[in-house]
Amino acid sequence: MSLQDAITALRGDPQLAADFVSWRSLPPRPAHYAEWPDALDPRVVEALGRCGIERPYTHQARAVEGALAGRHQVVVTPTASGKTLCYTLPVLEAIRQDPAARALYIFPTKALAQDQLNELHELVTEAGIDVKTFTFDGDTAPAARRAVRTAGHVVITNPDMLHTGILPHHTKWVRLFENLRYVVIDELHTYRGVFGSHVANVLRRLRRICRFYGADPVFICCSATIANPGELASHLTGCDVEVVDDNGAPSGERIVACYNPPIVNQELGIRRGVVRSATDITATLQSEGVQSIVFAGSRSNVELLTQYLREARGGRPRHPVGEEPVRGYRSGYLPKERRAIEAGLRDGRIRTVVATNALELGIDIGGLDAAVLAGYPGTLASLRQQMGRAGRRHEASLAVVIAGSSPLDQYLTAHAEYAFGESVEAGLINPDNPVIAAEHLKCAVFELPVDAEEHAHLGPDTPALLDLLEEQGMLHVTRTGETSRAYWSNEAYPAQEVSLRNGAEQNVVIIEQSTPPRVIGEVDRPSAMTLVHDEAIYVHDGRQYHVDELDWEELKAYVRPVDVDYYTDAHLAVDLKVIQEWDGTPTPAVSGHGEVAVTYLATIFKKIRLHTHENIGWGKIRLPQDDLHTGAYWTALPDDLVATRGTSEVEGALHGLGRLLANVAPLLLMCDPRDLHLSPQVKSPHTGRPTVFLWESIPGGVGFGQHLFEVGDTLLRIALDLAGACPCVDGCPGCVGPPPTPNLGTKSLVLRALEEMRASPDPLSTSLGAGASEALASSPLR
Numbered sequence: 001m002s003l004q005d006a007i008t009a010l011r012g013d014p015q016l017a018a019d020f021v022s023w024r025s026l027p028p029r030p031a032h033y034a035e036w037p038d039a040l041d042p043r044v045v046e047a048l049g050r051c052g053i054e055r056p057y058t059h060q061a062r063a064v065e066g067a068l069a070g071r072h073q074v075v076v077t078p079t080a081s082g083k084t085l086c087y088t089l090p091v092l093e094a095i096r097q098d099p100a101a102r103a104l105y106i107f108p109t110k111a112l113a114q115d116q117l118n119e120l121h122e123l124v125t126e127a128g129i130d131v132k133t134f135t136f137d138g139d140t141a142p143a144a145r146r147a148v149r150t151a152g153h154v155v156i157t158n159p160d161m162l163h164t165g166i167l168p169h170h171t172k173w174v175r176l177f178e179n180l181r182y183v184v185i186d187e188l189h190t191y192r193g194v195f196g197s198h199v200a201n202v203l204r205r206l207r208r209i210c211r212f213y214g215a216d217p218v219f220i221c222c223s224a225t226i227a228n229p230g231e232l233a234s235h236l237t238g239c240d241v242e243v244v245d246d247n248g249a250p251s252g253e254r255i256v257a258c259y260n261p262p263i264v265n266q267e268l269g270i271r272r273g274v275v276r277s278a279t280d281i282t283a284t285l286q287s288e289g290v291q292s293i294v295f296a297g298s299r300s301n302v303e304l305l306t307q308y309l310r311e312a313r314g315g316r317p318r319h320p321v322g323e324e325p326v327r328g329y330r331s332g333y334l335p336k337e338r339r340a341i342e343a344g345l346r347d348g349r350i351r352t353v354v355a356t357n358a359l360e361l362g363i364d365i366g367g368l369d370a371a372v373l374a375g376y377p378g379t380l381a382s383l384r385q386q387m388g389r390a391g392r393r394h395e396a397s398l399a400v401v402i403a404g405s406s407p408l409d410q411y412l413t414a415h416a417e418y419a420f421g422e423s424v425e426a427g428l429i430n431p432d433n434p435v436i437a438a439e440h441l442k443c444a445v446f447e448l449p450v451d452a453e454e455h456a457h458l459g460p461d462t463p464a465l466l467d468l469l470e471e472q473g474m475l476h477v478t479r480t481g482e483t484s485r486a487y488w489s490n491e492a493y494p495a496q497e498v499s500l501r502n503g504a505e506q507n508v509v510i511i512e513q514s515t516p517p518r519v520i521g522e523v524d525r526p527s528a529m530t531l532v533h534d535e536a537i538y539v540h541d542g543r544q545y546h547v548d549e550l551d552w553e554e555l556k557a558y559v560r561p562v563d564v565d566y567y568t569d570a571h572l573a574v575d576l577k578v579i580q581e582w583d584g585t586p587t588p589a590v591s592g593h594g595e596v597a598v599t600y601l602a603t604i605f606k607k608i609r610l611h612t613h614e615n616i617g618w619g620k621i622r623l624p625q626d627d628l629h630t631g632a633y634w635t636a637l638p639d640d641l642v643a644t645r646g647t648s649e650v651e652g653a654l655h656g657l658g659r660l661l662a663n664v665a666p667l668l669l670m671c672d673p674r675d676l677h678l679s680p681q682v683k684s685p686h687t688g689r690p691t692v693f694l695w696e697s698i699p700g701g702v703g704f705g706q707h708l709f710e711v712g713d714t715l716l717r718i719a720l721d722l723a724g725a726c727p728c729v730d731g732c733p734g735c736v737g738p739p740p741t742p743n744l745g746t747k748s749l750v751l752r753a754l755e756e757m758r759a760s761p762d763p764l765s766t767s768l769g770a771g772a773s774e775a776l777a778s779s780p781l782r
Contacts, residue, residue: 003369003396006288007255010400016280022258022416032248034061039068040089041096047127048085057082057248064089066242067182067220073242074188074221074233079388081249084119087184087220092124094181095131095153102175103182104217105156108190108361110137111338113156115363116186120154137161139335149173159191159199162206164495167447170209177213183237187361188223189381191236192427194675194698198500200236200431201440204458205447207238212448223427224381232427238457253396256387256420260403260413270732274402275304278374281400283312285370286326286352290398291345292370294354295386299531301374302330303539304567305354307610310542328541329355332510332521337541360385369397375404376412378673381427383419405732406663431459433702438465442494445475450486508532508555512545520545525555526626529602530570532557533621536605537568552623566616570605574598576679576693578686579629583709590687591635593709596695598679601625631701633708635661635716636689638756641749647682650690653749654680656736658692660719660750665694668711668718669704676704713758720754723747 011017033055036045048054056064059077066073067090075086091103107113117135124131134140134148135156148155149172157166166173183206185191191199210217219237223229233241259281261272278294285292286309294309296302306328313326327341327350344350345365359365360382371390377383383401391397401419403409412419431437437459444450444458445466455462466486469475476489488494508528510521521540523531528550532538536547538559544567545559577597584592607617637657642650658680666673677695684691696704708715726735731747739746 003290003398006285006290007398009284009288010281013284019260019262020257021260021413024256024416026254026256028253029251031250032058034058037061037065037068040093043127043129044089044092047123050126059244059246059248060085062246063244067218068093070218071242072219072237072239073244074223074229076223076225076229076243076245077247077249078225079385081247083222086222088120088123091154091182092131100179101181102179103154103184104180105154105184106162107158108187110139110158112361112363113137113158117156150175159202160500163202163500167205167209168495170447177209177215180210180215180217183217183219185219185221188221188233189226189427192429194702195501196429197431197433197436200429201436203237205440205444208444208457209447224385226381226427228427235429235431252391254391255398257400258413258416259400271405274374274404275301277402278305278372279308279312282309282352282372286313290369291348292352292372293359293368293389294372294374295377296354296356297375299330299332299356302328302354302356303542306542309352325351327353329353330358332523334521357382367395371399373401375402376409380419432461434461434465435700435702437461439498441465442469442474443498445486446488446494452484508557510538510557510559513558513560529623530572533570533602533605533623535619537564537566539567566607566609568605569608570621571603573601573603574679576695590689591709591712593633593705596630596632598628598630598695599625628699630696630699631703631705632693632695633705634691634693635712636687636691637753641753642690649744649749651682652739652744652746653753654682654690654692656731656746656750657753659737660723660735661692661715662694664715664719664722665708668715669707716754716758723751
């Protein structure tokens with residue numbers, strides 16, 4: 001059946017049609033072509049012709065010409081616009097002219113690196129040229145690593161492996177660094193916030209080692225559409241970068257529908273869940289034969305949707321996994337399993353895939369017909385990337401965006417034009433953050449002694465940070481007149497201690513107790529406390545497993561397959577204590593920032609029945625606690641409000657204020673919302689008052705708490721604007737959250753608190769830099 005039949009079915013479905021708030025048609029875009037640069041190898045041009053690529057798009061031709069001329073650049077075009085050729089063709093030409101030339105490809109994920117390896121192999125084989133290409137990541141066998149270091153013309157890796165596996169061992173990579181002509185950075189828009197700040201420092205170290213070996217590579221970056229691609233690329237690479245954004249690729253018509261689930265509790269403003277709504281919509285697409293991808297947002301939602309959609313096809317299957325037309329896809333699946341799913345999508349055997357944002361990036365999964373987004377992914381760049389995963393063959397496609405109850409989701413539903421206008425978010429980083437810079441400075445000194453003339457290349461605070469590290473006994477600095485040289489003098493291996501992604505270095509391996517036992521997946525250590533504790537129901541690819549034992553010391557979870565009608569949901573208790581207050585204000589609101597100790601402890605789990613989601617039992621979790629020292633910002637409710645209200649009212653206002661500030665804070669920090677966490681305390685031991693704490697997820701913090709303290713009045717002012725403009729009566733998921741009990745007056749209390757807590761009526765721009773003001777001007781919360 002056709003895609004139009006599926007659209008007709010959705011628009012005519014009596015259970016769904018009334019809640020589609022908008023249908024929008026994005027017209028097809030014709031292709032704009034140019035000619036191949038004369039310098040390209042004729043064998044490569046002929047091979048492209050045999051693959052159906054007779055001429056380049058305009059952006060491809062411009063990018064290739066610029067790279068061949070030695071200009072650093074960033075290519076900014078939509079999904080499936082052929083960005084791969086923008087960097088592959090200059091690299092192949094450089095190797096043709098000089099067989100000793102080398103190129104380094106950096107992708108944010110191992111899966112994307114593997115996909116690009118296959119594409120490059122196909123082109124090289126078709127052209128009949130001798131270019132040796134290898135991936136170098138954690139899955140690379142030890143026996144193969146020597147061949148990669150010595151023979152690889154193109155080395156494909158990820159930032160983490162560059163950070164820990166290549167730069168600290170640069171003496172083993174002499175051929176690569178002496179002859180490095182190009183560095184390719186794909187999916188540039190993913191390098192934002194804390195992660196992007198880390199990667200910028202890794203690239204500083206890369207350029208420093210290249211200079212040591214006499215190389216000066218050209219950087220070619222590729223990105224989805226963001227507001228400041230040139231600025232982000234320049235900050236990441238430390239180079240002046242040319243922007244190539246004249247997209248010449250065609251696209252088919254795209255139908256975009258916005259679906260707002262019906263309200264199930266009018267008083268609390270609670271809507272039907274996105275999981276059930278996504279199930280109904282995708283089941284309709286399945287019945288019409290439409291090959292679809294569903295972006296579920298979280299790992300648990302991936303497994304729930306996979307199970308529900310299989311049931312919608314007629315029950316859970318008993319046939320082999322390889323024949324299953326509905327599959328899940330997320331981190332934790334083994335590489336071989338993910339490759340099989342990707343291949344099944346390309347050849348059409350898999351008709352529906354439910355994924356986290358792991359499939360948002362440019363992995364080749366063929367031309368799907370429809371994309372269903374179970375909730376707003378958090379940024380417009382991600383929204384457009386996910387919608388773009390359908391219709392990759394330039395045919396008509398459908399994208400359905402299902403709104404959740406969050407403020408951003410509801411804003412998008414009410415202002416659908418926001419998703420299709422010119423304004424998009426900026427990718428912002430701070431590579432000079434002292435906490436991050438100090439960690440990478442240790443790595444740089446370990447790799448090569450740092451001379452005084454190098455200080456400018458490593459960041460403005462390098463001299464002060466070197467003095468600090470010398471005081472701590474990590475460095476030995478020799479000084480002669482105006483010159484100095486810092487040497488590493490510590491036994492530690494610094495790169496191993498620095499995580500680029502804020503995650504734990506250790507994962508828990510999940511082992512199915514079969515004959516013989518087999519590894520079915522893995523999960524990071526913090527998540528293991530709530531996902532694979534003893535007696536948990538762990539869901540993997542739509543199949544249920546009972547966790548018989550979690551060996552915390554060995555980091556192994558032993559599971560067995562089961563078929564039950566429930567899943568488990570664990571509670572994680574978080575305790576926060578202020579260790580040191582670095583700055584604070586007594587009036588008009590008690591606020592401050594400083595160092596805090598956060599303790600995690602998984603306490604109990606609930607058994608939740610499938611479909612009805614009723615609680616049918618519980619159990620205790622017996623695991624040791626985990627600790628984190630980090631930075632935080634806090635602010636307390638005004639004394640007079642607390643004195644005149646009951647405990648329930650105060651607690652409701654505190655939680656409402658916390659939810660509101662947590663939604664607003666990422667706009668001021670320009671960070672990922674996951675970089676910040678909320679902990680309200682009804683009576684904080686530190687302030688003695690009801691207090692909201694916003695603390696950083698990265699160990700040691702990166703200064704978010706300090707920045708929130710500095711712009712505290714702006715934070716409160718934006719929160720007041722957002723809550724005041726919300727049409728709800730007493731709180732809803734779109735502002736302060738539903739009140740704990742009806743008629744509690746939570747929203748009015750939060751509004752009153754914010755009015756009293758504000759320090760001054762200064763305009764918004766006085767507390768923000770130009771970049772922040774521009775971002776807020778285009779923000780849905782403005």
